[in-house]
Amino acid sequence: xxxxxxxxxxLITATGQRVTLRCSPRSGDLSVYWYQQSLxxxxxxxxxxxxxEERAKGNILERFSAQQFPDLHxxxxxxxxxxxDSALYFCASSVPRGGTYNEQFFGPGTRLTVL
Amino acid sequence: xxxxxxxxQNLTAQEGEFITINCSYSVGISALHWLQQHPxxxxxxxxxxxxxxxxxxxxxxTINIQEKHSSLHITASHPRDSAVYICAVSPATHDDMRFGAGTRLTVKx
Numbered sequence: 619x620x621x622x623x624x625x626x627x628x629l630i631t632a633t634g635q636r637v638t639l640r641c642s643p644r645s646g647d648l649s650v651y652w653y654q655q656s657l658x659x660x661x662x663x664x665x666x667x668x669x670x671e672e673r674a675k676g677n678i679l680e681r682f683s684a685q686q687f688p689d690l691h692x693x694x695x696x697x698x699x700x701x702x703d704s705a706l707y708f709c710a711s712s713v714p715r716g717g718t719y720n721e722q723f724f725g726p727g728t729r730l731t732v733l
Numbered sequence: 734x735x736x737x738x739x740x741x742q743n744l745t746a747q748e749g750e751f752i753t754i755n756c757s758y759s760v761g762i763s764a765l766h767w768l769q770q771h772p773x774x775x776x777x778x779x780x781x782x783x784x785x786x787x788x789x790x791x792x793x794x795t796i797n798i799q800e801k802h803s804s805l806h807i808t809a810s811h812p813r814d815s816a817v818y819i820c821a822v823s824p825a826t827h828d829d830m831r832f833g834a835g836t837r838l839t840v841k842x
Binding site: 651653661663666668673676721722724726727729 | 776
């Protein structure tokens, strides 16, 4: 158990809909990262937050957005869903308060299926 | 061309064999990561290294910064080592992570 939790585990929805994925980092970790893993693209970095602020952006579509709240949990919002958005979405956390960058601890993932 | 290249893509071994997975990268990095992903999908970080060598149980990871190359070795492989092993790098100038395509390892009893 990495200490990172993600909800829901599975999500099935229809094209055009909007969903929210939630991530709670390990206790004390300040950074949250979001990744997408699809069959044809492999793992891709989407976005990183550090202590509530956006730190880095990767291949994140404009239809997707994220935020990190004061309690450090993070949400990834996916809107106007398309079939191609079906994927595993992972979040990871790192950087304990007062510490430096270290390894990332991954959550179990949310499997999104868009029908 | 992908910034992180892994080889081989697929690897089948007999239980007890010594296994090596290679990773080459083309960007300057602050760290290199080896990750393990089991069939259920969960990802576990095995190593994070920026120089030299690290060992954890039967797993050994090495990195050569000058050659931009890393290897993951598994000694005395076991069927429970069957998983996808992913090499990833943290670029020196960006706070993200770039991933290799993964190596699917199957260890047969």
